[in-house]
Amino acid sequence: MGIREVANKAGVSVATVSRTVNGVRSVSPAIAARVWSAIREVGYVPNTQARALVSGRSRLLGLIVSDITNPFFPELIQGFEQVAVRAGFEVLLASTSYDPALMAATVRRMIERKVEGVAVMTSEMEDSLIGELTGRHIPLAFIDVGPMAPHISNISVNYRTGVHQAVQHLRRLGHRRLAFIAGPLALKSARLRREAFLHCFTEAQLAADRPAILEGDHSLDGGFNAVQELLGIPGRPTAVICSNDLTAIGVLRGIHAEGLSAPRDMSVIGFDDIYMAQFMLPPLTTVRLSRQDLARQAFEALIADIDRSAASAGAIYPIETRLIVRGSTSAPHPC
Amino acid sequence: MGIREVANKAGVSVATVSRTVNGVRSVSPAIAARVWSAIREVGYVPNTQARALVSGRSRLLGLIVSDITNPFFPELIQGFEQVAVRAGFEVLLASTSYDPALMAATVRRMIERKVEGVAVMTSEMEDSLIGELTGRHIPLAFIDVGPMAPHISNISVNYRTGVHQAVQHLRRLGHRRLAFIAGPLALKSARLRREAFLHCFTEAQLAADRPAILEGDHSLDGGFNAVQELLGIPGRPTAVICSNDLTAIGVLRGIHAEGLSAPRDMSVIGFDDIYMAQFMLPPLTTVRLSRQDLARQAFEALIADIDRSAASAGAIYPIETRLIVRGSTSAPHPC
DNA sequence: TCCGCTTTGGTAAACGTTTTCCCAAACGAC
DNA sequence: GTCGTTTGGGAAAACGTTTACCAAAGCGGA
Structure with a gap:
């Protein structure tokens, strides 16, 4: 079933x-026709491994995400896979579940498989692992936030405007006491978003309104549990912005569990706009972040780096967001 | 950076x-120590491709799902990946989006990459494609429903008892007029579930209660849209069983959009128990189907077939379900 | 006719491993 | 001391491709 059989059968x-x-x-x-028919006859399919071995090109791309279970990621994965396959690449997927040991093993496996590039969306990656890859001249694309270095691209979301859109929306509705549920603050990307939130306030506002910041964990349960804490804040906030939709959905449910109701008792804004957000009760107001764009940019950054193997000094690709207003926000209820 | 450098450096x-x-x-x-230190020194990582080429073992497994965007699948994928990696395999993932052309291309790519086995959870796979794989002695594991043949395993869900649990639950609550929203009836697995539903009724009941069967598409929108149809049925059903959670969530939302409320006006039961189900309002009553079990069984079936390369006559691995009662079901409202 | 240039086919050397022989040394039993 | 028998190391042949490199043929122009 190898190329040799085909050659024999076609007499070339x-x-x-x-x-x-x-x-x-x-x-x-004439010869081409003979070859093609021989190929059909023996059912020949080229062996990618042999091909990769001699050509030095594996046509394999790695994609590392932190949690495939978060609905944000499947859409990212799908987008990435789509564009990669179209360009003749295969994708090696890994979900690290926020486990550093798993992450190390994953990187190792990808190196063994000789991936030509790796896209990473999992906020913390140890420098030694990054070095492991760049040392082998494997291009890296960090989605969200990563270090700046040659052969490393950053697909960075403009959180400033994203969060700003949300805050503006709430202010216009009349909210003054806002809260923000961040991701795990151990993650740089979470700190970045917190900072973006605080940036929306002037010195005076910061002093007067005392915006509250809680630490979440990007999960449904985290959002649910944060509600208790939220309600315990002196001068209870009338609106909360969550750093992702999962947290927001958890908050929605937590509010209900406390016998309250959104948006009457508290307005809720998410981040991401996962497809399910519009099916919540109430439908979730959220800041949309296009997974398609993220995936495509990451892929193109990788390809650019692969093609001209000269070290492209860490490029930055900015991604914009857009506020989607639905039912989970309203003017604050006069108490 | 190859094995040769290591050999030179270690003098072996x-x-x-x-x-x-x-x-x-x-x-x-003594020599082993020299070799290991040489390996560390040059940062040697074995080349999997070369290894696979000579050993004939790619240590690659294919996993084909229909829609990675459906929250059911990521958990399946995660489970499969986990157990595969633990056993030293890598997973090639593909989401076909219900597109036959994509499916064909996917299978082709997997053959090129020389996968040692393929797990499939995407209800329709053309016979020619199956032949393409079995003809090359690549073991197949169908999750849900597939053909019976040597070297093909079936991980089959016991829909009978699953649906029975749901129907029983509703009957005990006092419901008589039930509806069922099936998946796309072009899919065999959807037809199987519909059949399981009908099987819960005696001849007499079928005549008297006229259980309604609608065709959905396993999606949020499909569930949402089905509600209109549901309400138009003469002798409006008081409860509906959905063939997956996504549909059920869509129904929940659709009921609300009609100005009605679940479970007061209609009880809703889902199927799968995706994690988000418990965060709905009301929390979704559903029939739990363990993705972990599915994934593990599929993997083990594959491994069994890979190890003893003798054709194991199509084995069947049954999977059981369990009803999880939450807030979306209650006794019917007396009108 | 002859000279170069282009086109097209073949030969064989890689690519980085594993694995089959083969061989030498060491060992133990008598 | 001799003779199996183990033990541990090396040389080299695979694995299935791609790709220099080479050669023959065809062709246009002088």
Whole structure:
């Protein structure tokens, strides 16, 4: 079933078969036809491994995410896979579940498989692991936030405007006492978003309104549990912005569990706009972040780095967001 | 950075390095130590492609799902990946989006990559594609429902008892007029579930209660849209069983959009128990189907077939379900 | 006719491993 | 001391491709 059988059956050399298959050099029509029919006859499928071994190109891309279970990621994965496959690449997917040991093993496996590039969306990656990859000249694309260095691209979300849109929306509705549920503050990206939130306030406002910041964990349960804490804040906030939709959905449910109701007793804004957000009760107001864009940019950054193997000094690709207003926000209820 | 450098640096032959790394034959401690330190020194990582080429084992498994965007699948994928990686395999993931052309391309790619086995959870797979794989002696594991043949395993969910649990629950609550929203009836697995539903009724009941069956599409929107149809049925059903949670969530939302409320006006039961189900308002009563079990069984079936390469006549692994009662079901409201 | 240039086919050397022989040394039993 | 028998190491042949490199043929122009 190898190229040799095809060559024999067609009465040509293996080189000719290879050239016919890859169209890399002109082959006379008559011979090409013979080769193709021989290929069909023996059901020949090229062996990618052998091909990769000699050509030095694995046509394999790594994609590392922190939690495939978070609905944000499947859409990212789908987008990435789509564009990668279209360009003739295969994707090696790994979900690290926020486990550093798993992350290390994952990187190791990807190196063994000789991936040509790795896209990472999992906020913390140890420098030694990054070095492991860049040391082998494997391009890296960090989605969200990563270090700046040659051969490393950053697809960075403009949190400033995203969070600003949310805060503005709430202010216009008349909210003054706002809260923000951040992701795990051990993560740089979470700190960045917190900072973006605080940036929306002037010195005076910060002093007067005392915006509250809680630490969440990007999960449904985290959001649910945060509600208790939220309600215990002196001068209870009338609106809360969550750093992702999962947290917001948890908050929605937590508010209900306390016998309250959103948005009457508290307005809730999410971040991401996962598809399910519009199916919540009430439908979730949220800041949309296009997974398609993220995936496409990451892929293109990788490809750019792969093609010109000269070290492109860490490029930055900015991604914009958009506020989607639905039912989970309203003017604050006069108490 | 290859095995040759290591051999030179350690002053041994490549064979010795290979043996040390793989522990396949005893190597004297002194030499092994030299080899290991040489490996660390040059940062040697074995090339999986070369290894696969000569050993004939790619240590690659394919996993084909229909829609990674449905929250059911990420948990399945995670489970499969976990157990596969633990056993030293890598997973090639593909989401076909119900597109037959994509499915064909996917299978082709997997053959090119020389996967050692493929797990499939995407109800329709053309026979020619199945033949493409079995013809190359690549074991297949169908999750949900697949053809019976040598080298093909079936991980089949016991829908009978699953649906029975749901129907029983509703009957005990006092419901008589039930409806069922099936998946796309073009899919065999959807037809199987519909059949399981009908099987819960005696001849007499079928005549008297006229259980309604609608066709959905396993999506949020499908569930949402089905509500209109549901309400138009003469002798409006007081409870509906959905063939997956996404549909049920759509229904919940649709009921609300009609100005009605669940479970007061209609009880809703889902199928799968995706994590988010408990965060709905009301929390979704559903039939739990363990993704973990599905994934593990599929993997083990594959491994069993890979190890003894003798054709194991199509084995069947049954999977059981369990009803999880939450807030979306209650006694019917007396009108 | 002859000279170069282009086109097209073949030969064989890689690619980085594993693995089959083969061989030498060490060991133990008698 | 001799003779199996183990033990541990090396040389080299695979694995299935791609791709220099080479050679023959065809062709246009002088």
